[in-house]
Amino acid sequence: MEEKRMHVRIVPMNGDHLDEVAELERICFSTPWSRNMLAEELDNLLSAFLVALDDEDKVVGYAGLQVVLDEGYITNVAVRPECRRQGVASQLLEVFMNFARGNHLAFLTLEVRASNYDAIALYGSRGFRSVGRRKNYYEHPKEDAVIMTKEFDYGTETADH
Template sequence: MAELVIRKMELSDINQVMSVEIASFSSPWQEYIFEQEITQNQHAYYYVLTINQKVIGYVGMWVVLDDAQITNIAIMPGYRGNKLGEKLFGFAMQQAVGMGVSRLSLEVRVTNIVAQRMYRKFGLVPGGVRKNYYTDNNEDAIVMWVNIG
């Protein structure tokens, strides 16, 4: 039976996180960005989703005062479609609520309908558009947000 765990990201996870990152994004972050986020950014909170101790997803967020911003969320392609993204996102929202956050926001590609549907399940609604937000193809991002506190 698979053991599913969501826990705080550690430096030793970054190799596996990079596998998820590269498989998920056309403009992946580099290793040093994750290292800086978890060692130097006092506003950053990153979590990994593991199955049998293998990292198959992660989520990151910045919390400043009572606002949370999701920086990234990704699930390894072979594990998608099993509601693991929902589990991970729900966990991040619970963490944010526990930190006293009252608003949560994120950007999502206009073409990423699957992610938009998932975010709507958590009450997020579109709040605007960031033109040419994604540098790989200049795609617009929809800003979605929700009051959670």
């Protein structure tokens, strides 16, 4: 079954998006980030948060990335339930993967609920692979996280001089 692709515009998250992103957190996660936590990320120089806007400039998805040295940690990926399976998360991930390549990050990594088969399949289709588990990482309900990582290979040739 072919998934239809929703037309979205991916832009950096700003203060105008915070209410909608906080609402999306509450809808999608059992332990959501608060509006204040999201607002703090706007001032975090190590973070990049993106929103996916529909044709009416409503937030239908968002994703967060923290970069430490040459490592990228995807903190959150969320899509409104009625907009899932329409390529929104995939488009957000594509921006982060292009950023990772452009900035020569060694890898992108994230945690996902072990029971979130759709997300695991999505990440797998984008080249992420399971590299481990975090026991009881999630609360409400308690559940393991699958650690998924996409490594970037920029060639191993090094000069000898």
